Amino acid sequence: MSRRILITGGAGFVGSTMALGLAQRYPDWQITALDNLKRRGSELNLPHLKQAEIEFVHGDVRNKEDLDPSVLTPDLILECSAEPSVLAGYVSPGYLLQTNLVGTINCLELARQTQADFIFLSTSRVYPIAYLNKLQYSETETRFQLLEEQSLVGASSHGISEEFPLDKARSLYGTTKLASELLITEYGETFGLKTLINRCGVLTGPWQMGKVDQGVFALWMAFHYFQKNLKYIGYGGTGKQVRDFLHVEDLLDLIDLQIQKLDKFNGQTFNVGGGITNTLSLYETTQLCQEITGNQVEITPVPDNRIGDVPIFITDSRQVITATGWQPKRDARKTLTDIYEWICQREAQVRDIFA
């Protein structure tokens, strides 16, 4: 069935990968990417979108006029626009609140008026910081490691599941996402829209314009490539903090499957991440980056923790795996190598982004 898909944040890392991937898989779909190009480097995606015959709309989700149902008539909205940095909420909350919350409302209003299905990119950051800081973990030579025994519901050595408690503070970033989730569920129920929410852990891969506060794996590889110094911030400055990561192409496989079977998954909320088999500490990331690039950079330990940070997060994705049959396929070496090859090919273009 031919589809008309609107991808908000469609020039960003996730949005553009979804747009290009879906356009390649389904040449008869009409895909529109809407973005205000706030994220530095998103403009580099515009030529690829054009080449793939994806319509680009320079628009802003904060303005409801930019989501006019007499102009945009999607049958599915994939909401990938955001200020995706936790730290941004501490530094300049205004833009984050407007984009991540008012933006979702404007997108939902377009969905209501066009009766479009709605898939939302939420975040593992909906889970409260105080609870994540209560996770029990041991320390090995290279990383922190979750213990099997955990005191909180929804936590185990498999990571954090959808049952993890939600009743404390979580950063303004996480709060705008959780508030958006509530509104999406409500719009689904009230206006009969088909909706689906993916609470994603760390996503990474080529075309991620990584920054210290967002997109750390891409940043780590780029800094090795361009031989720039790094810092291990927090937790004693040892680099043992751990995240699971999901290659953005694995996310594409999942979103594709979800679009095809939205009737089945309607109304659900899934934790989506690489899971226990795809985890890295910063220290281990350094080792892999050194092996892949052949470069070694100076890494300064900064013992004090950064505001809003957590020592370990691993997504327990078993629910989405059971429901859909999807599995992440790309491991750490493949993921970091893909980022490395992208930087090699685009060195001149991306050098300034990682400056």
Ligand SMILES: NC(=O)c1ccc[n+]([C@@H]2O[C@H](COP(=O)([O-])OP(=O)(O)OC[C@H]3O[C@@H](n4cnc5c(N)ncnc54)[C@H](O)[C@@H]3O)[C@@H](O)[C@H]2O)c1
């Ligand atoms: N990358 C991750 O690790 C990760 C993890 C969990 C959830 N997410 C979520 O996935 C989605 C995509 O994130 P990403 O990594 O691609 O980030 P990104 O910054 O690369 O992409 C977001 C895009 O939204 C655009 N944008 C920002 N404000 C806008 C506005 N007001 N109007 C229109 N466009 C606007 C930016 O220019 C950018 O191109 C976000 O919702 C993010 O919260 C990302």
